[in-house]
Amino acid sequence: MKRTRVEELDAELQPMSKPAAKKIKPQNSTHDPEWTPRAAPLDFLSESPWELPTTNNQISNCLSLFSSFLEFKRKHGSDLEKGLYVQMNAHDLAARLIKKRALHFPNASDFTVLRDKRVIPNAHQDWLRVGKDEEGVIHLKDYLSYDEMMLSSLIGSSGPTFFINTGARNNAATIDESMPHQKRGIVVGLVGTRFHATGQIDHPICGLGHNKKSADAQDPRLTKIFRDFFDPDSTSEGVKVYDAGCFQQTIDKSVYKGRIRISMETALLEADRRAAAEGGKAHLFLAGLGLGVWRELPQQLPWYFEEVAACLERWDLKHVNVLELGWDHCRSAVKDKLVATGAEHGIQVMVSSKRDACAELSSNDLLVTVWAWDSNSLPGNEWWSGCLTSSDDPAAACCSTIAELHNPYGNPFEHRVKVLQERFREEGPA
Secondary structure, three states: OOOOHHHHHHHHOOOOOOOOOOOEOOOOOOOOOOEOOOOOOOOOOOEOOOOOEOOOOEEEOOHHHHHHHHHHHHHHOOHHHHHHHOOOOHHHHHHHHHHOOEOEOOOOOOOEEOOOOOEEOOOHHHHHOOOOOOOOOOOOOOOOOHHHHHHHOOOEEEEEEEOOOOOOOOOOOOOOOOOOEOOEEEEEEEOOOOOOOOOOOHHHHOOOOOOOOOOOOOOHHHHHHHHHHHOOOOOHHHHHHHHOOOOOOOOOHHHHHHHHHHHHHHHHHHHHHHHHHHOOOEEEEEEOOOOOOOOOOOOHHHHHHHHHHHHHHHOOOOOEEEEEEEOOOOOHHHHHHHHHHHHHOOOEEEEOOOOOOOEOOOOOOEEEEEEEOOOOEOOOHHHHHOOOOOOHHHHHHHHOOHHHHOOOOOOOOOOOEOOOHHHHHHHOOO
């Protein structure tokens, strides 16, 4: 009798013989501790220095932007940056963006817990100096610079997981059998916009006012590379206005939509791909990326949902059955258009859903759930400091195994980079 996929997974998860231990030493950083691989549920797994079982993740990114970033830094970066990037390719950079993160990096003051467990309560100025010729206590060889954090906000980590509860915001890893939940699914970490660091990350790219001549501000030439990537159809007049430094205290709509589109398309294409691989349909739960404490202006809300609708129009998602949006602040007109757009493409869109992300489904669809990640923390973020209910990051870590399965320090596959758009570009819509 042919086994089901669930039975195959259960068989794979049976204990296997213990591999011979091999001492592995970090090559580049004292922040990457020595560790010894030990027996793991699958033969390709190893155990992290924080003693967490792990499995593979995948990274989705935009390789052309990464290549432009590397070319720019080799020409115009600091001496430290030129030395780091001299032989690096786009895939190497993507792997670095997953690995060289802090444990805990949660708020506007950049409260930080480094991988060596050092705590820096107000680390913003320290992060601004990373990659500069005169660094502070945080070094580019060990951690990401602010410019790299912008790139890392565009990639995602995805993989299968078991769930132990419904994934409620305050679940705190509590097992409650009275609340039915999905046993297995796919979990994807993606990042929304972050505007709290003036002159850094999304702030200058989306057009918010700042002093372009400040030594701490993002290089305007690099900002333009990002803007041109997010909004390739921008008018020449718009470019002139940008080059002159004429900013308004508002967000550039087209650039914002282009930025958030990367995360949305990654979620939709990944759900479609995972369901296709299983021979079924996906139920995608999409968190409000950047719409909570990181939201800067109310205009982001309608633009966000308009771009979701545009993505549904753009892609032929044959394997997505339900799109559930776990955010309850959406105007009726925008909501109605989004639901109608989904229906036109055979997708049931649920807006303002009150269902917990991992609650049991009434269908046999594959659950693909997206959690709101950060661009400079390991999966779980506040979870690493024992704050289990403070945000979507620890909530996701508490209900699933992302802190283990997506942990690059026990994960031998951080170089598995996949450009999800390639399949659609090569094959085209069916």
